[in-house]
Amino acid sequence: MREMTYLEAIRTALWEEMExxxxxxxxxxxxxxxxxxxxxxAGFRDRFGDDRVVDTPIAETAIVGAAVGAAAxxxxxxxxxxxxxxxxxxxxxxxxxAATFRYRSGGQVSMPIVVRGPSGxxxxxxxxxxxQFEAWFYHVxxxxxxxxxxxxxxxxxxxxxxxxxxxxxxxxxxxLYRRIKGNIPSxxxxxxxxxxxxxxxxxxxDLTIVTYGAMVHFALDAAKxxxxxxxxxxxxxxxxxxxxxxxxxxxxxxxTNRVMVLHEAPKTGGVGGDIxxxxxxxxxxxxxxxxxxxxxxxxxxxxxxPLEKYVLPSVDEIIETARRLHKF
Amino acid sequence: MSAKxxxxxxxxxxxxxxxxxxxxxxxxxxxxxxxxxWLARLFDETLYDLKKKGRLRRGNVYxxxxxxxxxxxxxxxxxxHDFVSPIHRDMPAFHFxxxxxxxVMAQVWGKATAPTRGKxxxxxxxxxxxxxxHSTSMLGSTVPVACGAAWALKLDGKGxxxxxxxxxxxxxxxGAFHEGANFAGVHKLPLILVIENNQYAYSxxxxxxxxxxxxxxxxxxxxxxxxxxxxxxxxxxxxxxxHAFERARRGxxxxxxxxxxxxxxxxxxxDETRARQYRPVEEIEEWEAKDPLPRFRNYxxxxxxxxxxxxxxxxxxxxxxxxxxxEIAINSPxxxxxxxxxxxxxxxxxxxx
Numbered sequence: 136m137r138e139m140t141y142l143e144a145i146r147t148a149l150w151e152e153m154e155x156x157x158x159x160x161x162x163x164x165x166x167x168x169x170x171x172x173x174x175x176x177a178g179f180r181d182r183f184g185d186d187r188v189v190d191t192p193i194a195e196t197a198i199v200g201a202a203v204g205a206a207a208x209x210x211x212x213x214x215x216x217x218x219x220x221x222x223x224x225x226x227x228x229x230x231x232x233a234a235t236f237r238y239r240s241g242g243q244v245s246m247p248i249v250v251r252g253p254s255g256x257x258x259x260x261x262x263x264x265x266x267q268f269e270a271w272f273y274h275v276x277x278x279x280x281x282x283x284x285x286x287x288x289x290x291x292x293x294x295x296x297x298x299x300x301x302x303x304x305x306x307x308x309x310x311l312y313r314r315i316k317g318n319i320p321s322x323x324x325x326x327x328x329x330x331x332x333x334x335x336x337x338x339x340x341d342l343t344i345v346t347y348g349a350m351v352h353f354a355l356d357a358a359k360x361x362x363x364x365x366x367x368x369x370x371x372x373x374x375x376x377x378x379x380x381x382x383x384x385x386x387x388x389x390x391t392n393r394v395m396v397l398h399e400a401p402k403t404g405g406v407g408g409d410i411x412x413x414x415x416x417x418x419x420x421x422x423x424x425x426x427x428x429x430x431x432x433x434x435x436x437x438x439x440x441p442l443e444k445y446v447l448p449s450v451d452e453i454i455e456t457a458r459r460l461h462k463f
Numbered sequence: 464m465s466a467k468x469x470x471x472x473x474x475x476x477x478x479x480x481x482x483x484x485x486x487x488x489x490x491x492x493x494x495x496x497x498x499x500x501w502l503a504r505l506f507d508e509t510l511y512d513l514k515k516k517g518r519l520r521r522g523n524v525y526x527x528x529x530x531x532x533x534x535x536x537x538x539x540x541x542x543x544h545d546f547v548s549p550i551h552r553d554m555p556a557f558h559f560x561x562x563x564x565x566x567v568m569a570q571v572w573g574k575a576t577a578p579t580r581g582k583x584x585x586x587x588x589x590x591x592x593x594x595x596x597h598s599t600s601m602l603g604s605t606v607p608v609a610c611g612a613a614w615a616l617k618l619d620g621k622g623x624x625x626x627x628x629x630x631x632x633x634x635x636x637x638g639a640f641h642e643g644a645n646f647a648g649v650h651k652l653p654l655i656l657v658i659e660n661n662q663y664a665y666s667x668x669x670x671x672x673x674x675x676x677x678x679x680x681x682x683x684x685x686x687x688x689x690x691x692x693x694x695x696x697x698x699x700x701x702x703x704x705x706h707a708f709e710r711a712r713r714g715x716x717x718x719x720x721x722x723x724x725x726x727x728x729x730x731x732x733x734d735e736t737r738a739r740q741y742r743p744v745e746e747i748e749e750w751e752a753k754d755p756l757p758r759f760r761n762y763x764x765x766x767x768x769x770x771x772x773x774x775x776x777x778x779x780x781x782x783x784x785x786x787x788x789x790e791i792a793i794n795s796p797x798x799x800x801x802x803x804x805x806x807x808x809x810x811x812x813x814x815x816x
Contacts, residue, residue: 156814160618186618192649197642200607201614207591208615211814227601227639232608239587240597241580242806247813276807300809 137319142312144286144319145251146175148293149213151322153183156211159297162189163198163215172217173253173312195225202248203233211297216252219306220266225250233302234277246277249296251305254282255349255399256436256447258310265436265443267348267400272304273377273409279330280377282306284351286317288374291328299330308349315352331378335387339369342393342460345384345410347373350397350448357453366461376406384410385418392423393460399448402430424463427456484540484705485698490768496535496697497763500756501777502564503531503555505785510571513789514732522571522584523731525551529695530659532755533722534559536700537627537657540708541594546612546626548596548605551586552659552726553629561593564784568792581798582806596626602634606643606656613652625711627655627704632721633664635681636672644719648685651716655707656687658719659694661726665734666741682719694722695755698762725750 139147153159160183161176167190170177180188191198195216202212216222222229229250236246256265272278279301283289289307296303320326336351337358344354351372358368369387373380388394394414396407411426434446488496510524527534530552538559541547549556554571558564562578570577570588578588589597596612598605609628616624634640635658647654658678662669670676682689688710692703700722707718727750729738739747760776763769 158618189614189650192642192645194642194646196604196639197607197610197646200604200639200643201611201646204596204608204611204613205615205618206611207596207608208612208619210611210615210618212611227604228607231599231601232604235583235599236597237809238806239579239583239599240589240591240806241578241582242809243578244589244591244597245809245811279808298814300811300813 137321138316139286139319140313141283141286141289141307141315141317142173142175144290144317145293145307146177147319148290149176149297150179150182152294152297153179153187158209159211159213160187160189160205161213161215162191162201164191164193164217166190166215171215173309175215195221196228199225199228199250200232202250203228203236203246206246206248207236207244211247213249213251213297216250218264219252219254220263222250222252222304226271229272229278229302229304230275234275237301238277245300246302247300248302249293249305250302251293251307253309253312254306255308255310256443257349259438259440259443260309260436261438262435267306267398269304269306269376270400270405273406277302278377279303279375280306281330281375282308282348283374284308284311284348284372286315287319288328288334288372290317290319291326292330292374294327295330298327303330306348310349311352328374330375331380333374333380333383334372335369335383336372337368337370339367339391341367341391342395342457343369343371343384343387343391344395344397344453344457345371345373346397347376348399350399353448353450353453354397356450357457360450360454361457364458366457368457379410381413381417384414388414388418389421392421393463394422395427395429395453395456395460397429397448397453400431401433402428403433405430424460427460429453429456482702482706484702492539493763494773496539497759497774498778498781499535499555499559500531500697500759501781502558502784503527503534504756505777505781506555509785509789511732518793520572522573523733525585525731526728527552527555529727529750529754530661530724532697532700532759533657533659533694533724536697537704539701540705541627543594544621544624546594546596546609546624548589548598548609548628549586550598550602550605550629550631552631552661554586556629557588557595560595562590562595564788565791568788569795572792572795573797574792574795575798575802576795580802580806582803601639603630603637603640603643606630606640607646609654610643610646610650610652613647613654614650616653622653622714623712625653625655625708627657629657629659631664632658632660632662632669632678633667633672635678644681644685644717647717648687651714653711653714654717655704655711656717656719657704658721659724660721661724663726663730663742665730666737668742677721679719679721685717685719687717687719690718690720692720692722694724695753695758697755697759725753727751
């Protein structure tokens with residue numbers, strides 16, 4: 136076991152995958168000479184050289200597109216978006232080129248690319264360095280989406296993402312980068328976390344919170360507080376929203392009969408709406424209360440602290456919603 | 464350096480600097496090129512005709528009439544281990560790079576035997592094993608993909624392989640084209656950007672997509688030579704493409720070749736009437752007279768090495784080839800409906816643990 140931060144866990148997973156497989160290479164802005172804006176690829180250039188650690192122009196379309204072309208010829212590229220917000224500049228390559236490639240190749244071509252980068256708010260990053268727009272891509276067939284909440288999962292999911300034969304969007308949470316640590320298994324164990332399997336970081340009986348990413352920690356904090364009020368909360372960490380582990384969600388809902396779907400992204404058109412609809416379709420008769428959604432307000436992520444706090448979900452809001460659900 | 468980056472067609476001196484690779488072509492090569500130009504012409508004529516007769520069921524026909532010299536001149540230097548990404552007016556190029564003609568036709572008819580198994584239409588296909596890279600409808604977006612393919616070849620130490628992409632002059636206005644060309648220039652990738660400047664992007668004239676009216680002018684900003692060549696002269700296109708190949712193989716990086724031609728047809732078969740309204744008919748007629756097929760034939764006859772009989776119009780075996788491919792495609796099975804849900808994901812385990 137090795138104790139490391141969430142960020143170090145991602146760096147270590149990438150490093151080990153590059154050591155293991157010479158087809159794996161990384162490309163992005165400032166990732167070679169600088170080692171990445173957050174230092175995820177620090178030291179990579181010295182070890183793996185310029186051909187496998189590529190400083191690109193500021194051009195997300197070219198970055199994702201080059202990853203696609205290399206993958207079509209058998210490579211396993213990992214493309215960094217300096218901030219995941221900038222994926223919008225490479226949107227066409229993600230949704231029209233990468234996601235569709237296998238389909239329009241009639242099954243001939245695999246598309247093992249990872250597009251990764253820091254996402255999320257709570258750090259004063261303002262509009263373009265705080266977004267959590269996974270819902271844009273949730274709608275697109277052919278993609279997978281991972282949003283790890285813990286250092287262990289960041290490590291294990293990254294390994295799974297690199298080894299997967301499909302395009303995986305990997306949402307790292309910058310709020311968690313250096314705030315949390317975990318015990319990472321040694322490389323010899325070849326530990327991975329499969330894409331599409333939720334975890335249950337807290338068991339409970341009275342209500343279920345379905346969430347992912349940094350919100351897992353908010354849910355756990357709320358659950359701890361609610362314990363004082365004798366409300367027993369089960370927290371499900373989806374880990375990946377695509378594939379979506381509805382089996383684990385439904386099992387929990389059938390046990391607790393009350394459910395809250397929680398995410399950091401704006402509520403309208405968010406992934407939570409779809410998860411709520413699936414629960415309603417599959418387990419309506421098991422529900423003792425309406426499905427609740429807690430999400431960001433339908434605004435942008437503003438800069439000033441009072442504004443950001445107003446827009447993004449809070450532990451208090453989760454607690455309030457849980458009380459309401461419990462009383463219903 | 465600056466002299467090298469000049470548009471070659473600008474001065475006589477630069478024009479002479481283009482080596483005459485055509486001199487190395489044998490009589491058989493020239494006959495094959497002639498045959499291929501006719502194949503491209505008949506591919507186009509046959510599909511236009513069948514579309515008119517209602518035998519295509521669905522989909523548009525994007526014609527390549529008048530662009531045959533580009534298709535043949537740019538693909539003739541390609542070898543098995545080179546890569547190419549044809550777009551909508553380059554259907555015959557799939558065949559020239561090794562895809563059986565009946566498979567190209569099966570794609571037109573959306574058959575189960577098509578490379579996309581009926582999932583995508585027309586030119587949105589490829590076959591990596593043949594060096595054919597799939598493009599999309601988002602024109603220009605294949606340039607970054609081609610860069611990635613070139614990068615993969617570099618990682619594999621396959622420095623002798625070259626990637627060639629086609630774009631119209633209109634697509635050079637996209638951000639994707641710019642980002643890809645810039646990436647290729649920065650990293651000196653073995654890429655050839657063939658621009659089929661046929662003067663119109665659907666109805667939009669050249670000057671509304673390219674402010675200088677010269678696509679090759681863009682090249683200097685990407686640190687690559689920008690060559691202008693007569694796109695209706697198959698051997699001139701061949702020479703320039705071959706030259707760009709030599710450069711790429713030497714590790715000197717990418718080249719942009721602007722092949723100047725004209726879209727004598729509409730944007731697609733549905734556009735034939737309007738295409739004679741949004742531009743002067745005299746302009747169309749002027750370019751129809753520059754048809755690359757008789758031009759190449761007259762050149763070959765002028766060399767004194769070919770008899771009239773050696774250059775039939777069209778070569779009967781090509782007529783047969785097209786006819787047979789159409790028949791095979793039409794009689795091939797349609798895809799099973801449920802296969803629409805296959806190949807969205809690669810369900811295999813990926814890399815083994």
